[in-house]
Amino acid sequence: MKTCLIVDDSSVIRKVARRILEGLEFQIVEAENGEDAIETCQRDLPDAILLDWNMPKMDGYEFLRLLRRLPGGDKPKVVFCTTENDVAHIARALHAGANEYIMKPFDRDIVEAKFQEVGLI
Amino acid sequence: MTPLDYDFLRKCLKDRSGLVLSADKEYLVESRLLPVARKAGLANLGELVSALKAAPQDALMTAVVEAMTTNESLFFRDKTPFEHFRLTIMPALLAARRASRVIRIWCAAASTGQEPYSLAMSLKEMASEIVGWRIEIVATDISNDVLEKARAGLYTQFEVQRGLPIQLLIRHFTQSGELWQIAPDIRAMVKYRQLNLLNDFSQLGTFDLVFCRNVLIYFDSETKTDVLNRLARVTAADGFLVLGAAETVVGLTERFKMTADKRGLYVPNTSAPRLATAGKPMPRLVAVGGR
Numbered sequence: 001m002k003t004c005l006i007v008d009d010s011s012v013i014r015k016v017a018r019r020i021l022e023g024l025e026f027q028i029v030e031a032e033n034g035e036d037a038i039e040t041c042q043r044d045l046p047d048a049i050l051l052d053w054n055m056p057k058m059d060g061y062e063f064l065r066l067l068r069r070l071p072g073g074d075k076p077k078v079v080f081c082t083t084e085n086d087v088a089h090i091a092r093a094l095h096a097g098a099n100e101y102i103m104k105p106f107d108r109d110i111v112e113a114k115f116q117e118v119g120l121i
Numbered sequence: 122m123t124p125l126d127y128d129f130l131r132k133c134l135k136d137r138s139g140l141v142l143s144a145d146k147e148y149l150v151e152s153r154l155l156p157v158a159r160k161a162g163l164a165n166l167g168e169l170v171s172a173l174k175a176a177p178q179d180a181l182m183t184a185v186v187e188a189m190t191t192n193e194s195l196f197f198r199d200k201t202p203f204e205h206f207r208l209t210i211m212p213a214l215l216a217a218r219r220a221s222r223v224i225r226i227w228c229a230a231a232s233t234g235q236e237p238y239s240l241a242m243s244l245k246e247m248a249s250e251i252v253g254w255r256i257e258i259v260a261t262d263i264s265n266d267v268l269e270k271a272r273a274g275l276y277t278q279f280e281v282q283r284g285l286p287i288q289l290l291i292r293h294f295t296q297s298g299e300l301w302q303i304a305p306d307i308r309a310m311v312k313y314r315q316l317n318l319l320n321d322f323s324q325l326g327t328f329d330l331v332f333c334r335n336v337l338i339y340f341d342s343e344t345k346t347d348v349l350n351r352l353a354r355v356t357a358a359d360g361f362l363v364l365g366a367a368e369t370v371v372g373l374t375e376r377f378k379m380t381a382d383k384r385g386l387y388v389p390n391t392s393a394p395r396l397a398t399a400g401k402p403m404p405r406l407v408a409v410g411g412r
């Protein structure tokens with residue numbers, strides 16, 4: 001079973017995303033912000049990361065830059081999932097090493113399409 | 122709506138767009154046509170049927186036909202057809218058309234444009250291989266409503282997130298308020314026109330590739346056979362046909378055959394008898410292969 005780390009400060013979003021991704025046969029780990037997420041990744045790298053942008057302590061962008069410098073940190077497929085829906089943000093995310101990008105609001109079809117896009121489904 | 126009204130509507134739709142509705146689809150007809158009736162100032166479907174009987178050629182009939190079409194489409198729908206396009210079809214055509222450097226593509230049920238634009242974006246990605254080539258994409262649909270949307274090239278955030286890789290979104294679209302609009306250079310690659318597949322389409326000329334996806338499923342087998350046979354006449358002998366995931370030529374026509382390992386990809390069957398299976402007399406035979 002593939003693992004997905006969901007990083008979002010909203011417990012509601014985490015719950016919705018968890019339900020969708022469990023339906024797509026992922027095993028879920030959660031983190032509330034970038035700092036927690038980095039700790040999790042230092043212990044165990046997931047196959048995929050669904051990543052919010054704006055979070056307290058450490059935002060998604062900062063997390064991604066740190067992740068990609070960890071040993072093996074280039075492996076997880078990172079899918080941003082954020083309300084930042086302008087071209088400038090998307091371009092920055094891709095430049096920092098994001099694999100895909102979801103603009104909120106999202107639904108199951110979008111999550112499935114994006115995880116297919118990165119080759120995890 | 123009386124059973125007779127329903128039968129009348131079913132017959133209209135079958136005759137005009139090929140759409141076959143089983144006897145139990147009354148709810149669907151009601152939910153889609155009641156708004157059409159209301160918009161025309163008619164109280165119910167009974168009144169709509171009377172109005173259609175009185176003036177069958179009226180714009181109201183067009184509105185009825187358009188309201189009953191299913192226009193759902195996605196960018197890069199089902200993925201594999203677009204892989205076939207990139208990895209099989211285009212390499213074959215680039216070799217076969219070296220002399221003329223002209224390739225003609227037809228999307229025969231283009232709906233709101235996602236399919237022809239997916240092909241256009243794929244062509245952009247192979248820009249270096251097609252320098253100096255003229256590649257034409259003709260996109261047709263029975264419904265003027267969807268073609269209008271296709272021409273505008275405006276899509277919701279929801280529509281651009283299913284099937285479209287993010288790289289292509291930021292490369293080929295600009296944000297316009299809540300919507301995303303496809304770039305003018307991609308839009309300019311596609312020529313839209315209204316066309317009913319039940320009518321003669323030989324005037325469009327010969328194509329090297331025909332995408333006819335997710336429209337035959339709405340037709341009965343006689344209509345499918347007729348359309349496929351006529352598609353064979355406008356497909357170059359070394360050209361290709363791509364059907365939807367739930368569609369096939371098997372049991373319907375001998376004019377196309379499946380390719381060995383490429384799902385949904387068909388090629389003209391040059392050994393099939395050409396005239397023997399013609400359903401209807403054709404106004405003009407398009408020379409196949411003699412380009």
Ligand SMILES: C[S@@+](CC[C@H](N)C(=O)[O-])C[C@H]1O[C@@H](n2cnc3c(N)ncnc32)[C@H](O)[C@@H]1O
Nearest residue numbers: 138190191194230232263264317318334335336
């Ligand atoms: C489900 S969409 C398919 C769109 C696209 N080919 C795809 O696969 O995503 C079907 C389209 O067929 C069109 N259609 C239905 N009957 C037709 C006919 N008789 N001639 C031409 N187009 C027709 C509808 O208007 C609709 O836009």
